[in-house]
Amino acid sequence: MANHVRYAVSVDVVDEYSFAGETAADSDGTPVPATSSRTMSRIYPEVGKTLGGGVSNNSDLSGWTSVDGYGDDEDGKPDYSEATDSAAVLSDTAGSMLFIKNPGYEYSTSTELGDASTDTLEVYAGSTQFCDIPAGGAIVLPNPTANDIKIKRGGSANLAVEYAFLD
Numbered sequence: 001m002a003n004h005v006r007y008a009v010s011v012d013v014v015d016e017y018s019f020a021g022e023t024a025a026d027s028d029g030t031p032v033p034a035t036s037s038r039t040m041s042r043i044y045p046e047v048g049k050t051l052g053g054g055v056s057n058n059s060d061l062s063g064w065t066s067v068d069g070y071g072d073d074e075d076g077k078p079d080y081s082e083a084t085d086s087a088a089v090l091s092d093t094a095g096s097m098l099f100i101k102n103p104g105y106e107y108s109t110s111t112e113l114g115d116a117s118t119d120t121l122e123v124y125a126g127s128t129q130f131c132d133i134p135a136g137g138a139i140v141l142p143n144p145t146a147n148d149i150k151i152k153r154g155g156s157a158n159l160a161v162e163y164a165f166l167d
Contacts, residue, residue, distance in 0.1 A: 005097050005166070007140045008054030013044040055142070069099075069163040082107040083121055083159040087150035095167035098144045100151065104135030107160040119155030126150075138162075 018039045043049060068091070070078055080103075081090060091098055102121035106114030120132040123139070126148045133139060141149070153159045 004056050005142070006054070006056040007097075007099075007142070008052065009140075010050060010052040012050050013047045014041055015044040016041050068165040068167065077111065078162045078164075079110045080107060080113070080160040081110075081151065081163055083151045083153040083161050085153060087122075087124055087152045089148060089150050090161075090163055091144065091147075091149045091165045091167070093147055093167055094143075094145050095165055096143060097164070097166045098141040098149060099138065099162075099164040100133065100141075100149075101138035101162040102133040102135055103160055103162050105160045107158045113160050115157075117155070117157050117159060119153060119157055119159055121159055121161060122152040122154045124148075124150040124152065 016039060069081065070076070081088060090100065100121070100123060103113065104117055106117050108114035116135075118135050120134055122129050123131045123133060129152075131139065132154055151161055
């Protein structure tokens with residue numbers, strides 16, 4: 001049994017902009033515009049910083065008994081769930097933690113990934129969709145109290161879903 005769960009979140013709201021600088025002047029001193037533009041990135045001024053937080057929590061693991069999504073083999077490899085056009089249940093009880101990742105691949109088998117995909121993964125609590133996870137993205141739900149967390153593909157291809165549910 002694990003002693004604690006550690007996770008962190010970091011978000012940068014990025015502003016990208018392009019501009020053409022003035023690089024020279026003609027013989028009468030008139031600025032001559034540059035022939036190419038430059039693209040710059042910065043933290044969006046209205047936010048002004050990286051957003052983030054993290055925790056190492058052991059207070060809610062005393063009743064933890066299993067990890068769904070990482071199989072019976074104890075090999076450290078995920079047992080992929082399949083997101084189809086019908087919502088599939090990932091957890092049907094409250095638990096200590098739920099990790100959900102859209103690895104960016106179509107579903108092949110519970111142990112093998114299919115072709116690469118850019119489709120999103122829809123996540124529901126009951127019948128209410130609360131987020132789309134883009135390819136490569138993941139979320140952590142600490143101490144989920146919803147008894148019905150579901151997943152559904154956001155495009156036309158059935159998606160592989162990596163998850164770990166500590167109950």
